[in-house]
Amino acid sequence: MKHHLISAADLTRDDAVLILDTAEEMARVADRPIKKLPTLRGRTVVNLFYEDSTRTRISFEAAAKRLSADVINFSAKGSSVSKGESLKDTALTLEAMGADAVVIRHHASGAPYRLANSGWIDGSVVNAGDGTHEHPTQALLDAFTVRRRLVGRDAGMGRDLAGRRITIVGDVLHSRVARSNVLLLNTLGAQVTVVAPPTLVPIGVESWPCEVSYDLDAVLPKSDAVMMLRVQRERMNAAFFPTEREYARRYGLNGDRMARMPEHAVVMHPGPMNRGMEITAEVADSDRCTAVEQVANGVSIRMAVLYLLLGGNESAAAHTSRTDAVRTEETE
Amino acid sequence: MSKILIRGAGILGGRPQDVLIDGGTIAEVADTIEPGDAAVVEAAGQILLPGLVDLHTHLREPGREDSETVLTGTRAAAAGGYTAVHAMANTFPVADTAGVVEQVYRLGKESGYCDVQPVGAVTVGLAGKQLAELGAMHDSAAGVKVFSDDGKCVDDTVIMRRALEYVKAFDGVIAQHAQEPRLTEGAQMNEGIVSAELGLGGWPAVAEESIIARDVLLAAHVGSRVHICHLSTAGSVEIVRWAKSKGWNVTAEVTPHHLLLTDELVRTYDPVYKVNPPLRTATDVMALREALADGTIDCVATDHAPHPHEDKDCEWGAAAMGMVGLETALSVVQETMVETGLLDWAGVADRMSFRPARIGRLEGHGRPVSPGEPANLVLVDPAYRGAVDPADFASRSRNTPYKGRELPGRVTHTFLRGRATVVDGKLT
DSSP states (O other), rough: OOOOOOOOOGOOHHHHHHHHHHHHHHHHHHHHSSSOOOOOTTTTEEESSSSSHHHHHHHHHHHHHHHEEEEEEEEEETTTTGOOOHHHHHHHHHHHTTOEEEEEESSSHHHHHHHHHHSSSOOOEEEETTTTTHHHHHHHHHHHHHHHHTTTTTTTTTTTOTOOEEEEOOOOHHHHHHHHHHHHHHHHEEEEEEEGGGGGGGGGEEESSSSSSOOHHHGGGGGEEEEEOOOTTTHHTSSSSHHHHHHEEEEEEEBHHTTOOOOOOOEOOOOOBTTTTTTTTHHHTTTTTTTHHHHHHHHHHHHHHHHHSOOOOHHHHHHHHHHHHHHHHHHH | OOOOEEEEEEEEEEEEEEEEETEEEEEEESSSOOHHHHHHHHOOOOOEEEEEEEEEEEOTTEEEEETOOOHHHHHHHHHEEEEEEOOOSSSSSSOOOOHHHHHHHHHHHHOOSEEEOOOBBBBGGGGGSSSHHHHHHHSSOOOOOOETTTTTOOHHHHHHHHHHHHGGGGGGGGEEEOOOTTTTTOEEEESHHHHHHTTTOOOOOHHHHHHHHHHHHHHHHOHHHEEEEEEEOHHHHHHHHHHHHHOOOEEEEEEEHHHOOOOOGGOOOGGGGGGSSSOOOOOHHHHHHHHHHTTOEEEEEBBBOOGGGGGSSSOOGOOOOOOTTTTTTHHHIIIIIIITTTTOOOHHIIIIIIHHHTTTTTSSSSSOTTTBOOEEEEEEEEEEEEEEEEGGGSOHHHTTTTTTOOOEEEEEEEETTEEEEEEEEEEE
16 A cells, blocks of 8 residues: 555555455454554554544544554644644644654645645655545445445455445535545446536546436436435535525435335435435435444544554455454453 | 847847847848957857747736845846846736836836836726726836736626726727636636546636637727737637637737646646646647647737745645746747747747737837847757756746756847846846
8 A cells, every 4th residue: 555545546456455354354343342452552643634524533533542543633723723834834843743644634625645745744644535625534434334235244355346336426526525435436346426416516527437417316226325425505505506405306315215226225424414405314314324334434444544554564364363463462 | 338249140040140239229130240349149059039028927026025026027037038028917016006017117127137017907906896097007107008907807897898998098908817707716727627536626718718708809899909818728719719800909828838738737736836827738738839820829928926935835725826937938938839840930039029019019129130129139049958947047936837847948148228138048
């Protein structure tokens, strides 16, 4: 794997499968009474958040702590950043403090790329969401969730998503989740279709490795998984669609529509959900909706990513033996 | 003033001849001239062109002297072969009164490296609401003929119409920064395949083209002159070509960077490539080159936009837009237009000196290399090859996209009314 994780495009098929497999190992830790590995003891992980995102920050924090890393949370609000400090100077500060990894969430697309490629810091950079660009760990946890549901928890080990049909619905234009998912799911062999009103599909989408449709009802029967994206109500005021009700009618997932999906198909949502907008309560609370599982899986995926970025280049097999060794050590 | 003999240079790329400068004017052009008491510049293998004229320079003074001053900017201009530049109005304070344009004009005179012709703002404070005192700026010592809110589009159709009409009284021209503001809210780069992947706000070609279409129609309706700044798309070329075919009074410029660079470079997220209008696609670049070659685009203008290091050494979204260009323009034109066979050196003289001087109504610039003409001249060594090193720039800012890139050609001498401002590639 590379030294940083900025884009889902940074990952080869084997990298991605290694992360998913490693996350399965990590998930087993969560089932134990002491949910902690000594793997990153003495390493420092900084959560550098320029944008509020309690969920993502807590997820990364839990992941780093379960690997015994020291975690520093740096929120831009109320910090030197709000006094006008540049990203570069903040990076130099973190470098001076010995950050081994910087998990960055930023409102500007490309900020993590700049941080990783400008020589400001030596540590690994993990993109925790940048502007409307990418959110690769979200895509990984989504792929992990799909693999578990469609292929199986143990049966999935070593496997990708070849031949699976996955539909992404909603505000693709502004969605970093959609961008990362299209790239990663394609790398894993899935067939991806994005569905949205034409106003919420970017100009230039024809170069993406996916199909584009404006008709949700036509795509649903051919979907093994349907990812619903959060649609901000503000988009209505900017004329991306006429009214909330019209959006919900044409692109929202309700019980009737869910019934048209194949029986095994799952419904996904990165959260937080707008109930009644892109998804009805009936769908959100059904067994087929994986939203809560996705949150739990997020910790496992982020543990795997931090471990693989900071813990060296061992293969999944080597890693397995190492966690076994850890387990032995802990029981002794 | 002493005499200078330039020996053996190809005038506008033609056969080698000698040119004698006496005082501020060209005294003689002949196959051989005896030097007598003249200082001799051996120029075999070099090209002699009229001093270059830039219609679009940001000198930043007054207000942002940390990025450029009239002195540093005109030194950069001389180093790039320019003898006259038009200084854009978006300074602090804005050049929207006779007082500010006279200040800039006077600073140019004092610098002595290059004539500075201030551009006046079209509207007060570039706010697009109320016409600035266009007449007073014209009547001032600066004699302003070119007006522009560059950096901002004069988007109110009625204000644009009135401005076009008003400047007819003194043969002025409105230079439009064509950018439909609503279509470019949050715009960070060209809207297309690359922006879709990078998740950066798109600046669609149609935001430029729709304004150009409107403005050529307005100029035709009121019978005035409009000039399109830094035209950047294939569609814009088509509109200007159509307007010219109607006989309408429209002129246009293209920047060197839009002749060479594409939006693929934005994949680096390096803000050195952040510029307005944004870098476009390879298709646009080829259309712009062809349009410059066939005269649809009248001239090359640098849009020299100096910014201090801290405004570029940051994340893309926070970075300032613009790149410096005075010192690399001629090299980029040589690479993209001359070495591709699209333009000969006489064509370069036309697009970088004759036509911009005519659009700006600058007397004494953009003149033939003939006896009796002002000795505003530049000598170019076209065989030179070398990597661009921003540390060598005379400009106070270093935001060049060409750092480390090999570009052809080098300005060896520049003469402003017979006085050398550059000798052997060094500023005097």
